Amino acid sequence: MKSVQPPRLADRFLKFYCSSQYFEEVQGDLHEWFAMRVEEKGLVRARILYYYDVITYIRGFRLKRINEMEGNNRMLLVNYIKVASRQFKKNFWYSTLNALGLTVGILSALLISIYILDELSFDRFHKDSESIYRLVNYNPSGGDKSDATPSPWKANMKSTFPEISEHTRLGQDVVLIKQDEQNTLEAGFYWADDNFMSFFGFEVLSGDRKQMLLEPNSVVVTKSKALRYFGDVDVVGRTLPIRVYDGNKDFLMKITGVIEDVPDNSHLQFDFLGSMSSTTEMYGKFEQWWGLNWLRSYVKLPNDVDMEALLKKVPDFFERHRGEGASQYNGIIFQPLIDIRLGSTDIGGSTVKGNKDFIFLFGCVAIMVLLAASINYVNLTTAKSSLRGKEVGMRKVFGSSRKQIARQFYVECSFQILVALVLAVGFAMLLLPAFNSIVDKDMIPQDFFQTPVLVVMGSVYLFILLLAGFYPALVMNRFRPVDVIRGSISGPMGGKSWLRRLQVLVQFSIAAFLISSTLIVMNQMRHINQFDKGFNTQQLININVDDRSMQKDLMLMKQQMSQVAGVKHISASGEALPSAMNFTMGFRWEGKNDDAKYDIRIVAIDYDYLKTIEANLTIGRNLSEKLSTDSSQVCIINEAALRKTGWESIDGKKIHLDNSEREVVGVVENLHYNSLHAAVDPVVYMIVAPGSRASADNLILKLETANLANTLSGLDDVWKSFSDQPFDFSFVDKSFAELYGDENKFVKVVIGFALVGIFLTVLGLVGLVSFMAEKHAKEISIRKVLGAGKMEVFSKFGAPFFLIFLISMVLALPVSYLLMDKWLQNFAFSVKVSWPVFLIASGVSLFITLLSIGSQTLKVATSNPVKYLSDQ
Amino acid sequence: MKGTHLGEFEELVLLTCALLVNSAYSVTVGAKIKEQTGRSITLSTVHTALFRLEKKGFLESYMGGTTGERGGRRKRLYRITASGFETLNQAKEMRSRMWSLMPDYKF
Numbered sequence: 001m002k003s004v005q006p007p008r009l010a011d012r013f014l015k016f017y018c019s020s021q022y023f024e025e026v027q028g029d030l031h032e033w034f035a036m037r038v039e040e041k042g043l044v045r046a047r048i049l050y051y052y053d054v055i056t057y058i059r060g061f062r063l064k065r066i067n068e069m070e071g072n073n074r075m076l077l078v079n080y081i082k083v084a085s086r087q088f089k090k091n092f093w094y095s096t097l098n099a100l101g102l103t104v105g106i107l108s109a110l111l112i113s114i115y116i117l118d119e120l121s122f123d124r125f126h127k128d129s130e131s132i133y134r135l136v137n138y139n140p141s142g143g144d145k146s147d148a149t150p151s152p153w154k155a156n157m158k159s160t161f162p163e164i165s166e167h168t169r170l171g172q173d174v175v176l177i178k179q180d181e182q183n184t185l186e187a188g189f190y191w192a193d194d195n196f197m198s199f200f201g202f203e204v205l206s207g208d209r210k211q212m213l214l215e216p217n218s219v220v221v222t223k224s225k226a227l228r229y230f231g232d233v234d235v236v237g238r239t240l241p242i243r244v245y246d247g248n249k250d251f252l253m254k255i256t257g258v259i260e261d262v263p264d265n266s267h268l269q270f271d272f273l274g275s276m277s278s279t280t281e282m283y284g285k286f287e288q289w290w291g292l293n294w295l296r297s298y299v300k301l302p303n304d305v306d307m308e309a310l311l312k313k314v315p316d317f318f319e320r321h322r323g324e325g326a327s328q329y330n331g332i333i334f335q336p337l338i339d340i341r342l343g344s345t346d347i348g349g350s351t352v353k354g355n356k357d358f359i360f361l362f363g364c365v366a367i368m369v370l371l372a373a374s375i376n377y378v379n380l381t382t383a384k385s386s387l388r389g390k391e392v393g394m395r396k397v398f399g400s401s402r403k404q405i406a407r408q409f410y411v412e413c414s415f416q417i418l419v420a421l422v423l424a425v426g427f428a429m430l431l432l433p434a435f436n437s438i439v440d441k442d443m444i445p446q447d448f449f450q451t452p453v454l455v456v457m458g459s460v461y462l463f464i465l466l467l468a469g470f471y472p473a474l475v476m477n478r479f480r481p482v483d484v485i486r487g488s489i490s491g492p493m494g495g496k497s498w499l500r501r502l503q504v505l506v507q508f509s510i511a512a513f514l515i516s517s518t519l520i521v522m523n524q525m526r527h528i529n530q531f532d533k534g535f536n537t538q539q540l541i542n543i544n545v546d547d548r549s550m551q552k553d554l555m556l557m558k559q560q561m562s563q564v565a566g567v568k569h570i571s572a573s574g575e576a577l578p579s580a581m582n583f584t585m586g587f588r589w590e591g592k593n594d595d596a597k598y599d600i601r602i603v604a605i606d607y608d609y610l611k612t613i614e615a616n617l618t619i620g621r622n623l624s625e626k627l628s629t630d631s632s633q634v635c636i637i638n639e640a641a642l643r644k645t646g647w648e649s650i651d652g653k654k655i656h657l658d659n660s661e662r663e664v665v666g667v668v669e670n671l672h673y674n675s676l677h678a679a680v681d682p683v684v685y686m687i688v689a690p691g692s693r694a695s696a697d698n699l700i701l702k703l704e705t706a707n708l709a710n711t712l713s714g715l716d717d718v719w720k721s722f723s724d725q726p727f728d729f730s731f732v733d734k735s736f737a738e739l740y741g742d743e744n745k746f747v748k749v750v751i752g753f754a755l756v757g758i759f760l761t762v763l764g765l766v767g768l769v770s771f772m773a774e775k776h777a778k779e780i781s782i783r784k785v786l787g788a789g790k791m792e793v794f795s796k797f798g799a800p801f802f803l804i805f806l807i808s809m810v811l812a813l814p815v816s817y818l819l820m821d822k823w824l825q826n827f828a829f830s831v832k833v834s835w836p837v838f839l840i841a842s843g844v845s846l847f848i849t850l851l852s853i854g855s856q857t858l859k860v861a862t863s864n865p866v867k868y869l870s871d872q
Numbered sequence: 873m874k875g876t877h878l879g880e881f882e883e884l885v886l887l888t889c890a891l892l893v894n895s896a897y898s899v900t901v902g903a904k905i906k907e908q909t910g911r912s913i914t915l916s917t918v919h920t921a922l923f924r925l926e927k928k929g930f931l932e933s934y935m936g937g938t939t940g941e942r943g944g945r946r947k948r949l950y951r952i953t954a955s956g957f958e959t960l961n962q963a964k965e966m967r968s969r970m971w972s973l974m975p976d977y978k979f
Contacts, residue, residue, distance in 0.1 A: 025897075025935075026919065028945030032899045033915050056916040061923065 105373020122341035188271030207257025376764030508808035516841035566711030574604030620666030641682035781865035930956030
């Protein structure tokens with residue numbers, strides 16, 4: 001009965017790995033089991049399951065022992081390794097360079113891949129992270145998105161969106177913790193809803209997850225903060241005195257829970273969670289205050305939620321609760337939790353954001369570097385092995401089969417790649433702390449052993465092995481030993497060189513791509529750093545006065561600070577620099593004839609503001625103390641606002657802000673108050689009387705360069721006379737640089753890896769050309785003897801490379817253009833991709849090519865021909 | 873004492889071996905377990921369990937003779953040892969002892 005035989009291939013595999021001690025019984029058992037399966041489940045499934053069974057039978061104790069292998073092969077295995085090590089010794093520098101190149105390539109790819117995996121792992125540690133969504137406050141008419149949402153959403157959304165099973169919110173509040181006569185400012189303090197801890201999966205060390213945020217005046221602290229303030233983790237039940245800056249109110253909070261520090265790969269980062277119920281007294285009716293965009297909201301939706309149906313209900317929600325027409329400028333976006341880290345570049349808010357396009361760019365570089373390294377290795381290995389025709393011939397004469405010769409090359413190759421892999425992992429672990437500090441992450445060595453990394457490494461291993469082993473194993477085998485030994489074929493270099501050409505082509509393309517991309521990224525970063533923001537950030541400091549009680553003394557403090565030596569100008573402002581400018585009003589103007597509703601950002605300034613930051617007025621005049629109306633009836637707008645109004649001139653024109661009216665007396669250049677990822681919105685600058693939310697709560701100072709330390713301590717003294725809180729200030733130019741902090745760092749890393757890639761391609765090219773020059777040394781020498789000049793030799797060898805070079809430029813540069821163009825679209829203000837970049841990229845590549853070809857061919861061409869011709 | 877601990881699956885295999893006098897080998901043991909418990913069995917797990925039990929001294933094995941079955945391949949047959957039986961007994965007694973302490977639950 002032939003038809004019920006188990007698959008032959010599986011049996012062969014079993015025989016291949018299984019020790020003879022077990023083989024008989026195992027195969028018998030398996031066949032019997034198979035026969036039972038055939039009756040039970042049919043032939044087809046039984047055959048498939050048979051493969052599965054054979055594979056599951058692989059256990060350490062059943063594996064074939066080395067001494068059970070075929071005697072001859074075992075002996076040869078030792079010989080292969082011996083020959084490989086001799087080959088390595090013979091071409092020591094060459095082989096070392098080759099192995100190092102591969103190691104560096106794999107190393108770079110390893111580091112990049114764990115970085116990318118870390119970025120992708122954000123917020124996935126919560127249980128059912130897939131069904132958690134963040135509510136994004138969206139203005140459909142202006143396109144603004146923000147993670148700060150109005151508080152009444154929670155109470156009102158449930159009826160319109162029954163899909164929402166849970167809803168939780170948290171809101172940041174800077175607090176002062178008073179302990180042992182010392183005040184510490186804590187920015188990581190958040191008020192959170194009572195279900196916050198059961199909503200998210202943050203690890204609880206002590207306390208009841210469900211109860212800890214229920215009572216008013218409860219606070220949950222992280223482990224490190226517990227250690228910081230109490231020197232102990234077991235602090236549940238103890239009290240923590242805090243003062244809320246914004247509300248100017250003191251609380252005695254009871255600690256109801258201690259949690260593990262928030263993992264680095266969480267977009268929510270906090271140190272303290274106060275119970276939301278404590279805030280009702282302080283903020284009063286904020287639960288009904290639709291205009292207060294303060295809280296971040298998160299909801300849970302069922303896994304099979306119909307997102308389209310959900311979004312269709314959003315306009316109804318606003319029409320119902322906010323009146324007719326409200327849906328035009330109010331909207332909600334449900335953003336999946338796991339997309340927050342990489343998909344929030346256009347959403348305003350304070351969380352640290354990643355950038356999908358950076359990750360993409362990084363991934364591209366990783367692939368390029370790895371590809372460059374692999375191709376190098378394959379190229380150089382196959383080139384070297386083609387010189388071993390005589391060895392192959394001898395082996396064949398002594399009775400080696402084709403299979404054995406192929407096996408030899410595979411064994412050699414896999415051994416070398418394995419060494420490179422192990423070295424790469426080792427070096428990667430050594431370099432990890434340094435890499436961590438550069439990219440500002442906390443990755444651990446275990447991260448290298450995540451499944452995706454292992455899979456990538458495994459496939460890289462197979463890929464290189466196949467390519468590098470394939471060529472010698474097949475091609476070297478093809479020749480008749482007698483030809484090789486007699487010397488009529490010096491090495492089988494003939495027909496296969498198109499493969500090598502193709503590899504060189506890929507190398508060139510990678511180099512050109514990496515060079516041009518690096519240049520574009522560098523250009524963009526320089527553009528950002530030197531971009532004219534419309535004002536001068538140099539020597540400008542910003543003092544934030546969050547404490548409401550101090551704001552009434554702001555003018556007095558300003559006056560006193562202006563007396564401090566070294567203060568050039570001082571000005572009070574409602575917004576810090578840089579700032580996200582969250583305070584907006586409804587915006588209408590004279591001559592507006594449509595019904596669309598627009599917002600305009602309000603910045604409270606004083607008479608000295610424009611002078612302090614050195615901004616330029618394009619039309620009109622600055623505010624003046626001499627005109628009494630200037631303090632309440634006029635304003636200055638920026639160019640973006642002017643463009644919105646469509647006015648030709650501003651003479652006596654007026655704008656409406658909600659219900660008040662102001663005359664426009666000046667237009668200021670667009671001041672780039674935030675990162676260049678964001679465009680400049682319409683802004684109105686005006687004097688706002690103290691006491692409103694928009695009133696000035698920042699002091700902006702222009703300092704003299706000399707004696708900065710004295711000036712600052714003078715300011716500190718003034719501050720101390722007003723406040724018991726620590727003097728906190730920031731340099732405006734540094735704060736702006738920090739807006740791109742991650743990006744700047746990231747770009748440096750990308751450039752670093754791109755340089756590695758370029759270095760690798762150069763390495764490969766030089767190696768290959770030197771090899772070819774050596775191979776053709778005789779030919780060159782004969783040409784020389786017959787009267788060829790150096791240039792003729794050079795052009796003879798350079799020409800094919802030049803052709804390959806041209807083709808690769810045609811391939812690589814457009815790809816690079818398209819990719820980089822897409823990347824640059826992320827910036828509201830980007831440099832244009834310009835042709836000189838590509839010219840430089842191709843120029844550098846060409847230079848490298850000519851240099852390597854030239855140096856190597858000329859080395860042969862200038863030496864005495866006898867040197868190369870005498871051995872025959 | 874490490875090495876003589878009896879896992880749940882191992883106990884099942886040992887028990888089945890004791891039931892199948894003179895005919896216990898991986899296929900029959902596997903089929904019996906499947907029949908008795910309804911679990912889906914991977915043959916290699918049974919084989920590995922038998923191998924471990926033999927190492928622990930609860931089973932001993934011998935090669936069966938060549939028969940006309942399965943292409944003349946011999947089977948490795950297993951027989952329970954005294955210590956294996958003792959261990960099974962202990963496990964059973966421990967359980968009945970604990971069951972006798974069981975309070976009278978009403979659900």
